[in-house]
Amino acid sequence: MERKQYPSNLERYKQTQMVEYIDRDDVKYPPLRWVYYDIKNGVHNPHNVLLTYLVHPDESDAQKAIMTAMEKRCAQPGMPNILFVPVSSPTGQARHLERRGQSDCKKNTNGAGNNLNWSFLDGSTDPEVLSWISLLKGKQFDYSLHIHHDDEMFGKNIYGYLHEKEETPPPIYWESFTQSITHIGYTTYSNQYDDQENPALGNWIPQNGLIVTSPHPRFNGSFENYIVGERIARSALTIELPTHLKEKEYVPIVNAVYGLINRKSGFVR
């Protein structure tokens, strides 16, 4: 990843590390920088949010809106500390950019051909998994927020799903997020919307219109299950945005997502 693609105002927050695993011989696209922003909003701020994007390399439609919104909003009053990884699968991103449009271009896989979001398994050798585990070691967050895009999503729809380890009070922030999304003409759904045949449905508990997924064997290996299961965050919220919108159409959507992160929303408890 080239440094220059990131907005300049974020420079002071930025840390880079050349993660050793990314440089291994069997990874096809070295050298790649795995970049994250460690944004500290106040020395005594006890609230921490983990924010991820581009776990799946073809899901980059809102990248510019997300980077711009982060630049403008990350240090506003009421924001928690944010650990932000804008390109969560750099080997996948490199492979995707190289093979875009070709028949062997798998949409969701990293450089090793695996779906990163399902690779958090014991013994995984995926460079991003090892980098993530190394980065998250010893860290704790109130929430993690994972932004994806769903290309099966048509119309003005957005859906979310939540992983939680224990039963917790209903997530009031989903209501306020839904209101702000409704305000710009979109509708929110929970993930049964796209996955009605899912055998784990019985394990899910609706909370204020958002289905909550407790740890379940079906989710072994999923990034969210790892984060919640290892108690890195109490909850992991995944939001699936639409694809193929115009660049400017993502701006209000992304602003609503960042409104969620502000502590006034109730997202950070």
Ligand SMILES: [Zn+2]
């Ligand atoms: Zn995805």
